[in-house]
Amino acid sequence: MTDTTSSEPPVEEAVPTHVDLAADFRDSGVAEVLDELDRELVGLKPVKQRIRETAALLIVDRARRRLGLTQNTPTLHMSFTGNPGTGKTTVALRMADILHRLGYVRKGHLVSVTRDDLVGQYIGHTAPKTKDVLKKAMGGVLFIDEAYYLYRPDNERDYGQEAIEILLQVMENQRDDLVVILAGYADRMEKFYQSNPGFRSRIAHHIDFPDYTDGELLAIAESMLDDQNYRLDTEAQKAMADYIALRRTQPHFANARSIRNALDRARLRQANRLFNTSGPIDAGELSRIAASDIRASRVFGAEQ
Amino acid sequence: MRITQGAFSFLPDLTDEQISAQVEYCLNNDWAIGVEYTDDPHPRNTYWEMWGNPMFDLRDAAGVMMEVKACRKAFPDHYIRLNAFDSTRGFETVRLSFIVNRPKTEPTFDYTRTEVRGRTVNITMTTER
Numbered sequence: 155m156t157d158t159t160s161s162e163p164p165v166e167e168a169v170p171t172h173v174d175l176a177a178d179f180r181d182s183g184v185a186e187v188l189d190e191l192d193r194e195l196v197g198l199k200p201v202k203q204r205i206r207e208t209a210a211l212l213i214v215d216r217a218r219r220r221l222g223l224t225q226n227t228p229t230l231h232m233s234f235t236g237n238p239g240t241g242k243t244t245v246a247l248r249m250a251d252i253l254h255r256l257g258y259v260r261k262g263h264l265v266s267v268t269r270d271d272l273v274g275q276y277i278g279h280t281a282p283k284t285k286d287v288l289k290k291a292m293g294g295v296l297f298i299d300e301a302y303y304l305y306r307p308d309n310e311r312d313y314g315q316e317a318i319e320i321l322l323q324v325m326e327n328q329r330d331d332l333v334v335i336l337a338g339y340a341d342r343m344e345k346f347y348q349s350n351p352g353f354r355s356r357i358a359h360h361i362d363f364p365d366y367t368d369g370e371l372l373a374i375a376e377s378m379l380d381d382q383n384y385r386l387d388t389e390a391q392k393a394m395a396d397y398i399a400l401r402r403t404q405p406h407f408a409n410a411r412s413i414r415n416a417l418d419r420a421r422l423r424q425a426n427r428l429f430n431t432s433g434p435i436d437a438g439e440l441s442r443i444a445a446s447d448i449r450a451s452r453v454f455g456a457e458q
Numbered sequence: 459m460r461i462t463q464g465a466f467s468f469l470p471d472l473t474d475e476q477i478s479a480q481v482e483y484c485l486n487n488d489w490a491i492g493v494e495y496t497d498d499p500h501p502r503n504t505y506w507e508m509w510g511n512p513m514f515d516l517r518d519a520a521g522v523m524m525e526v527k528a529c530r531k532a533f534p535d536h537y538i539r540l541n542a543f544d545s546t547r548g549f550e551t552v553r554l555s556f557i558v559n560r561p562k563t564e565p566t567f568d569y570t571r572t573e574v575r576g577r578t579v580n581i582t583m584t585t586e587r
Contacts, residue, residue, distance in 0.1 A: 328524075
């Protein structure tokens with residue numbers, strides 16, 4: 155056995171009299187995460203602003219704790235509201251990284267769950283299921299997507315209530331071990347908090363994710379393609395811009411997720427087109443997505 | 459009589475921080491932790507009752523400590539041990555096992571000698587509670 159388990163009291167560390175917040179910020183590596191966030195995520199201005207503010211709060215709080223001005227762990231549970239495809243999960247991942255770098259969670263992993271992972275089908279199934287998920291999320295961040303499904307007011311015997319009670323208990327008692335992020339549509343989350351005041355009072359940070367503008371979505375499309383070594387030619391860029399404007403007016407529009415699906419289908423069409431052409435093809439042609447690949451979409455067909 | 463089974467059993471009882479540190483070591487090695495309890499620490503009683511399933515895919519000791527505390531609450535006067543199972547091919551066995559809870563008064567063992575054929579003596583050990 156090593157000396158880490160010796161029972162002698164640790165030597166009293168001298169309490170420092172001042173801290174350098176800028177140095178703290180630099181050393182923690184949070185700056186890199188924030189810069190990455192700025193660089194890699196298009197748009198989301200208010201979200202980035204809120205995350206910067208939260209990071210500042212955490213750094214100051216950590217400094218206060220070092221000077222002995224405070225003892226308590228701040229409430230870090232958060233609520234991300236916004237339409238589908240606005241980057242909630244992606245930001246949650248970055249948030250876990252920030253919290254880890256600042257030492258508020260020990261491991262910094264993200265466990266992403268929905269109602270199905272927490273709530274059982276029969277009596278007595280829910281508690282072990284919820285506890286299992288909580289145990290896996292310990293030391294990291296638990297991300298509950300579409301959290302409002304946990305509460306079903308129309309069925310008073312719904313097991314969701316049981317999961318909610320266990321969650322609340324752990325959120326309160328094990329704040330050092332786990333950070334919970336609830337996510338979902340803004341209006342339905344609002345209703346959820348109204349019927350579960352326990353959650354509202356335990357969540358300190360509410361962050362609202364706005365929809366992307368058309369220009370931002372085009373930028374997202376290009377960066378997604380760029381990651382996979384594809385590019386849009388000039389015609390295709392116009393087609394994509396038209397596509398985004400049209401797609402927005404149709405039902406089930408899910409911001410960046412719709413764009414990703416559209417691009418997946420465009421790649422499929424591009425592959426088919428290349429497959430049917432004869433003769434040699436160069437690398438440029440293999441990575442070029444033409445306007446016809448996008449114009450063939452069902453979205454354009456709908457207006458005719 | 460102080461039962462000395464598993465690792466660390468000749469040391470003073472581990473504190474919760476020490477247990478967490480050991481669990482952390484196990485999780486870093488990708489071992490799955492199982493909580494088990496019994497009221498009969500007889501050496502031949504190899505299989506103790508399981509407190510839930512072994513816990514796979516944990517990242518932090520806090521999850522295990524949650525179960526240890528729950529088990530202690532339910533069985534404060536039982537033996538509770540943690541088993542760390544290594545699923546690596548070639549091991550596929552428990553790599554570390556140690557006791558995390560003992561009853562206030564530990565049982566003793568009773569020896570019964572039985573003379574059998576010739577000069578042979580059979581010894582039977584039973585838990586005296």
